[in-house]
Amino acid sequence: MSEIEKKTPPPLPEKLVEVRGLHRAFDKVHAVQDLSFEIHRGQVVGFIGANGAGKTTTMRIMATLDSPSSGTVYVGGEDVMQHPERVRRLIGWMPDSFGTYSYMTVFEYLDFFARAYGFKAKERAERVRDVMDFADLTPLAERPMNKLSKGMGQRLCFGRMLLPDPEFMILDEPAAGLDPKARMEFKNLVRILAQRGKTLFISSHILSELGEMCDTLLFIDAGKIVYHGGSEQLRRSNGNGADGKAQIVVDVAVTGDPQSPALWAAMNPGWKLLEQKRDGARLALAASDPADLAAGLRKMILDGVQVVEFHREERKLEDAFVDMIKKIQ
Amino acid sequence: MASIAPSFPIEADFSDRLNPLLVKELRQGLRNRVFVSSFLLVHAFVAIAIGFETLSIGFSGEQSGNESWMALQWAAEVLFVCILLPMRALTATEDEVRASAPDLLRLANYDAGAVIFGKWKTQLLLSSVLLVSLAPYHFLRFYVGGADVISQTLALLWAWSESAMLSALCLCLSTLRVWARCIWIAVLLIPLWITLVPPSLLLFGHIDGSGIVVALIVWSVVWFGATMFFLTLAISGFDTQMRYRHLAE
Incomplete structure (x- = not known):
């Protein structure tokens, strides 16, 4: 099937994401080890870890793009391994790298993905227009993709993610390489989505920004969760979970x-x-x-x-x- | 945020009935500099050839002796359809990888088969666009020089089918690493061009007689088998790229 069927979705569970005992090994390297956590609807969760800590691997499994060695991941009550096509209707994915198609404009890029997601005629036109307005892409509509700056490209990538109006959005290092102004704009977009009740899972190296944007932080180190809680609580802690000075x-x-x-x-x-x-x-x-x-x-x-x-x-x-x-x- | 009236033709576009991948490929393909410039060059060349042919008939009053002009025109068409156009597919899957698109295509529930077939169908459509656009010149030659239209049409179809098969091979090669692609271009693609293109050049205006039916049947079987084989390999190669590309990064 090349286009996503659009049906009335069943009500989503309060626990939108459940990760249980997730393990992913590549030969002898254990990228993710016994990871378990939950994300509730409407939460904005920051996912933090050093390079190679297992962030992208975890996110790819949650986005149905990779398979775990063991463990389960449920998104909206659906197993990502058993029913990836159902999970894909719920998620938006913004990868850490963004490439460009040659001979394609910003509008054509969004139009292609809107078609791929099954939007037809006027509905498609409205959806593309809404997304371009939201991500401030309308002035760039006819600009070739390969003439976009890094910030513009990230906005386009963000806009593409929003096309199917996903409930759960997974953003892998979305603010990497952005200048301060573009970062501020991105933060505003995240804030608006959070106000609309969307659930976001954002990985980043810029911890202070995640602290401002996110309700909850998940720290991962060497494939294991080492902290799961609020940013204020973390700031006050002395490193072993007790309140510090x-x-x-x-x-x-x-x-x-x-x-x-x-x-x-x-x-x-x-x-x-x-x-x-x-x-x-x-x-x-x-x-x-x-x-x-x-x-x-x-x-x-x-x-x-x-x-x-x-x-x-x-x-x-x-x-x-x-x-x-x-x-x- | 305030809605700004867009200046782009958001609804006057490709039909919804067309496969989105085909729409995307056509948009890119019809704007591709190599395609557009070659397309214009072939048209210019053919128009000049027909012009000279008409002039020579006008001066000499004879319709024979114009084979050289016809051969030149045919050579331009074959070179474009059988060499330049398939070459466009040599970087087809690489373009998707460069655009970080394999993951995004998977999330839109496209598999490798859909992507490869979409690209192959675009190649067929582009070669069809060229050949159809050249049809008026052939009819002109029929009226001016009394050329055999049926024989010429069969030769065009032959070239079109060769282009389809070579495009499938180039798509297959595009899934390989650059060094492997270069080796296969040297050991397979170039020998195939040498084997297929010169006979095609000789076919023009000479497809007739009882042997043609047998030749067409044999060619159809070889064409279908080889094309499906190359497409299957291309799908398999691109599927691997879609699933495991991120591990190589």
């Missing part, structure tokens, strides 16, 4: 002995010298209770240390991720 960083000026901030830090428990400068220093205090941070700062001022600037330091997702990997190793 907040930290304030204080820049101080030195008028007399340059070693005085270091001495002061040594005499006051909890404080540590981060950096010694020619005309000042940078100190830090970490504490579980914010009141302890306020007390520590007050004591510093009362002791006559010349505070120039202070700020509470948020732990970056990247740091949290690195800490977690170190703990595991």
Whole structure:
């Protein structure tokens, strides 16, 4: 069958995706090992891992493009191995690489896939038009594909994914190589789709952006899930799942002995010298209770240390991720 | 987002009844620089040949002795249909891979067979477009020079069928790695061209007599067998690329 039959879809289960004991081996390399997780309808899930961690393999299996060595994946209640054609009606796939057809315009590319997905005549025209408007491709409609910039190409790829109006979208490194403006536009598109109740599964190396876009983060390392939860929870964790400490960083000026901030830090428990400068220093205090941070700062001022600037330091997702990997190793 | 009235002809397009792959291939094929420039060159060449032929008949008053012009015209047509057009298919599946399309085609429930047949049918259509567009010149020659239209039409069909078979072979070769493709071009495609094209050049205006029926039957069997064999190999090769290409990246 070359065109997807369009029927009234059955109601989708609340657990839109269920991955159970997923394992994928290529000869002696175990790309994915005993992976299990669930994605609920309407969630935006960030999928994070280093190169070779097994992200793309997992995503390809979920998208019916690869077969697991063992384990099961259900999308919308359908087994991806048993009924790939049913699963394909639910999913949109945006690969990490985007190539171009020669002698084909943006409109023709979308029109081809709209035809392939079974849209006819006016319905097809409307669908292509809607997608081009949504992804801001209308001004590029007649531009040859090979004359598109990286950002434009990603938008086209994104638009193609949206053509069948999928419930579940799998995006493999969608923001890779995009400039800041294009990244911002992409984030906005994701936000709109999330508001419309779509379920998105996005892999990326840019953890801070995923933290902003996603409800849930899934960290994968060496083919295994090492974290599944919210970004705030991860930021606050100290790497082993327990709530960690907040930290304030204080820049101080030195008028007399340059070693005085270091001495002061040594005499006051909890404080540590981060950096010694020619005309000042940078100190830090970490504490579980914010009141302890306020007390520590007050004591510093009362002791006559010349505070120039202070700020509470948020732990970056990247740091949290690195800490977690170190703990595991 | 605000809807902007598009300037492109969104509905005045290819019919919905056509296979989407065929539509895509035709859009690309009819815009391909090699196809368009060769198409125009063949037409220009044939028009000039017919012009000279008409002039020479006008001056000499004789209809014989124009074989050289006819042979030149026929050579241009055969070279285009049997060599240039099949060569277009040598990079056909590579173009899909370069466009990262195999995964996307699978998700649209297209298998390798649909893709390869779509490409092959496009090749047939493009060669048909050329041959049909050249038909008026042949009729002109019939009126001006009294040429045998039936014999010429049979020769055109013969060239068309050769083009279809060679296109299937080129599609098959396009699924191979570049070095393997070069080897097979040297050991199979070029010898086939040498074997098939020169006799085709001699056929023009000489297909007649009782032997033609036997020749056509033999050729049809060989043609069908070879074409299906090449297409099957092409499908198998492209299926492997569709399934396992990502492992090589």
